Amino acid sequence: MERKNYTVAVDLGSSSVVVAVGEKTPEGAVDVACVVSKPVEGVNAGRIENIELVSRAIREAVSEAEEQLGIRITEAYAGISGDFVRCARHTDHVFVYDPQNGVNQKDVDALFDRMRNVQAPDDETIMERVPQNYLVDDSQEVRNPVGSFGKKLSSTFNFILCLKTPMQRLDMALKRLGIKMLGVVSDALAVPESVLLPDEKEEGVAVVDIGGGVTDVTVYYRNVVRYIASIPIGASAINRDIRTMSVPEKHVESLKQKYGSAVAELAPEDKLIRVNGRTAREAKDILLRNLATVVEARATDIAEFVQQEIKDSGFAGKLAYGIVLTGGSAKLKDLDELFRRVTGMDVRVAVPEAGITEESKEKVADPAYSTAVGILLKGAEQGGCAFVERPSTPASTAVPGAAPRTGFIPPQQQPGPKFTSVPPRYPQAAPAEEPAPAETRPEIPGQDEEADREDPVVVEPKRKRGFGSIVMSAIDKINKGFSAAEDEEI
Template sequence: MEKKSYTVAIDLGSSNVVVLVGAKQENGSLSIEAVASKPVEGVNAGRIDNIEQAGNAIREAIAEVEEKLGVRITEAYAGISGEFVRCARHTDHVFTFDPQNGVNQGDVDALFDRMRNVQAPDDETIMERIPQHYLVDEAEEVRNPVGSFCKRLSSTFNFILCAKTPLQRLDMALRRLGVRSLGVFANALAAPEAVLTSDEKEEGVAVVDIGGGVTDVTVYYRGIPRYIATIPMGAKAINRDIRSQSIPEKHVESLKCKYGSAVAELAPDDKMIRVSGRTAREAKDILLRNLATVIEARATDIVEFVQQEIRESGYAERLAYGIVLTGGSAQLKDIDELFRRVTGMDVRIAAPEINLDEATRELVAGPAYVTAVGILLRGAGLGACNVIEDRSAAASRRPVNPMPPTQPFQPAQPRPYAPTRPVNTTQPKPVEQTQQAPQPEPEAEEMPETPETIATQATGSGKKERNWRNIFKKTLDKINEGFNAADDEEI
């Protein structure tokens, strides 16, 4: 059987971590071989705050897909999102080498070289450089300048920047699990790869990925990502508002998903749901209209922030295909209707479907897997990941609670058993003692002082053999003197 080339994607969010494994097919599509999703703690608004908690969640998800495929994962692609990811524009120019014959590829490469020399601030790193457009003689905007006649060729690039500390923490979390990162993508650029058609990218669309801790906004126009932004607010903000209504935290998520609505007007005003209160004896009746009112208030804040970012991009009037919603929180009932009412744009909720094999597409059906699939698609375009096909070792690849390494146990050598008998306090019958030649005592075997040996000596489990003849004699003397018999230890 032909060996498969796997690509591994890790999407570490603020609420869940998703690990996907895919393989390229002959027709160029990507089949989903395994998927695992685990709840995560220690990640706040996309930033790892507790590497142990985040690492445990990643470990569990990786171990699950390893068990399914019988492999050991050693390399992967990852995504990152947070307020620390931003875009910045920079414009530069070059003078063409031969204006009489037009712009050639060497002129374009020279412009790219100048952009590569642009340095990021000390606390940030450049993730990607995306050309926006070219200007010939600062007059005409063209997509491909090769062949155009001009003396001066200029271009504006979008630089995707990320703070160094979150990237270093993500890399550290993976390295501690024995996984090497082959690349880290901005989630805002990865998610559109799984849901947008070429027409949507060309005519203009905004992708809004609503996650647990952050909401990513990406604006496409003329096939190019023009703007990205991250709003530090997501589903957790809605959950906090619901919990403030004296709802136990363990019921908040299920209550929101099962009975909640993002538009209070569409929720029934005569239906109630009973949930247990803060104590075991309390119960609380909640009107579904009131629950929807709480959800709508915070969801409206998110929508208004998204609308503001779209306006900041400068392409608000050019988005022919409106807004595409993705992410786990896009499954909230009536969230698309709320976006329509606030923004006035066309809105659709998208699940992964672009460049995926139809036979395995159902494994990632749903908006919650969009970012992970986007990371997988971008990673597959760069190259496969190294995995070790070893089914016997997959189960023990990464234990959920690994124990610290210890020294192998060295059992101590057994001591000769020396039984002791209780002292007989009654007067024994006189017996004739036979004199025996003294036997030389065997030399005690020298034992190495291992921890086990030292512990045995300290507890006194090995005792000296008693001289019973002397004990009996002393006992008789004490009885004759009128004393009570003493116990063994006093003797």
């Protein structure tokens, strides 16, 4: 029997996929039941390029979550990020129905209806409409226009748009597992829900989520999302640069996290680290200062791109709380110091803390879980996800051709009796052939009498061969041989 308590979030990144499951409490907070992270391949800068590899990684993460909770997941909310997600502004207005009594909620609803009629380009879809401000008679800016006096109510909305193809591929990857995607949200809108404090949203802050292939920037001011941007560069670019130092690919990530630094001058000058190769002879010594120099160069590029996006938002001088860094790559040592030097703003590294229970904070105390928890919070506002408590696939959610996930193998229907043709127990006689019709020949006088005089056919008996005759014939051959030999000249 299905229930509507749990909410499931799927955060598909360029290097990992995170599945978070939680339940909304009566107090309004979300209790995170479990969170699972698995490496993923087949995603480049947020775009799914190999759906088979992506589905396999999601299957592993979902199966582990199902095993922990003893459920079968059939619905989920998903996040999406990449340079195919953008924001666009549109301004419109309505005339107040009763100016004498001021603006009422019906006037605001009429303005929202006009914004809902705005159409996206053919290859894009509108993910969300965010009102930026309200103007009464084009002069008085208010947060809540209800009760204000005027004849004209106008507003600027921020439209979050996304290309249809990446969303369709994400939906396809989940359908292959028998999971229905209830909704998709931009990662840039989800992350602030899990890491920002109320004062930060009010006074102004820029959230920078650094992932493997994409860096998302979200600008908050006066409790409103003012700007979002996705930069198609992330920690994978740093890893590629480290790889040029002849470091085996399997050691790059651990080397960066344990010994890397985003500020070269803060790294030790004379400390070496030995990186093992395939054999002891191939081991390589790397100076930590050189490693930090490589990391700093690419991290500086990311920081400069972020700074430019903040300037393009038009709120660079209004962000009292500076920058909040999060995402799996925010754990890089001294990255916050690098951003301070490049942008000149206050910087802090955040983990998911907002909107969840105290018990849940320990489970998700990692910047890499910020997006998944944010999607979980956004999904909980819309409603829970359906699931089943027994390991079977409901007929309503089963997808033709979807492979069963590891850990919960649905019971297969037992094949019924199959009737096949059985050969007869005893050999059957072949049907008798009908005699060929007799050939009709012209009657010849006296023919019957001659036929009567023909001798009957006699079968010759098998000739008997005695041993005596065989011996005598052999002796004759030998004597002839000797006689022939005597006649030859020597």
